[in-house]
Amino acid sequence: MQLQVAHGPAQQCAILRPAAAGLYGAVVLALALCQPARGADTVQRLVIGTPAGLPGYELVDDNQLKISDPYKKAFTDCIASRLNAGFVWQSLPTKRVLQMLEAGEIDMAYPMGFTEERAASLLPSSPAWQNPDVLVSLHAVDMRDLHLRLAARLGSPQHADYLAEGYARVTGVYAYEELAGLLERAQVDVVIVPRSVYAEQKALWPPKAMVTAGKPRASGFYLNKDDPKKLQKPLNAAIARCKDASSSR
Incomplete structure (x- = not known):
């Protein structure tokens, strides 16, 4: 077209x-x-x-x-x-x-x-x-566990929201491209991104990554x-x- x-x-x-x-x-x-x-x-x-x-x-x-x-x-x-x-x-x-x-x-x-x-x-x-959050992980997780290690982009709604919810560790990165590496190296349990960002960067995620729906947004x-x-x-x-x-x- x-x-x-x-x-x-x-x-x-x-x-x-x-x-x-x-x-x-x-x-x-x-x-x-x-x-x-x-x-x-x-x-x-x-x-x-x-x-x-x-x-x-x-x-x-x-x-x-x-x-x-x-x-x-x-x-x-x-x-x-x-x-x-x-x-x-x-x-x-x-x-x-x-x-x-x-x-x-x-x-x-x-x-x-x-x-x-x-x-x-x-x-x-x-x-x-509508551009809801998605949760990307290498294994099933229970988001009620506040000890989970999360990661999101600094300044993003995802980073701010999950920090406010009391999770012990929410790592912030400057670039979305850094998130897949953190997950692949098992430095975090869950990466949280907008659905559109996940789709744009699909090639970067680990092959066995699991994707589940997050918050509507x-x-x-x-x-x-x-x-x-x-x-x-x-x-x-x-x-x-x-x-x-x-x-x-």
């Missing part, structure tokens, strides 16, 4: 070439129908922080974000079109992204897993999609708590519109 994206603040919807066909064809065709929610004379520049090193997302030239999943790429472009916005991306450690958003130095953070801790100081959007955007640019309402409307378009697939 060949996917074209029109590159203008008011033209961010994905367009499927007529000869193309594939799994995401209906999604992209539907998203191509979306129109800017604001007039062309009100184009806005929005600075968005994204977690550095997140599998499937890569900052490229001109502060643009390369998204490997065609559906998520089309969805993100649809959001930009509905907001009539030019997105300028900054790729930074998760903790820094959240700090800058809270300080008003950036406009939004995306994609971000939702947590109660983050919601206390930031404003979440409507959920963009929604993902989407975060805004500054005060919402100085009044983005929450149009952003949530854009999310609803772009999700409705994708449901036709």
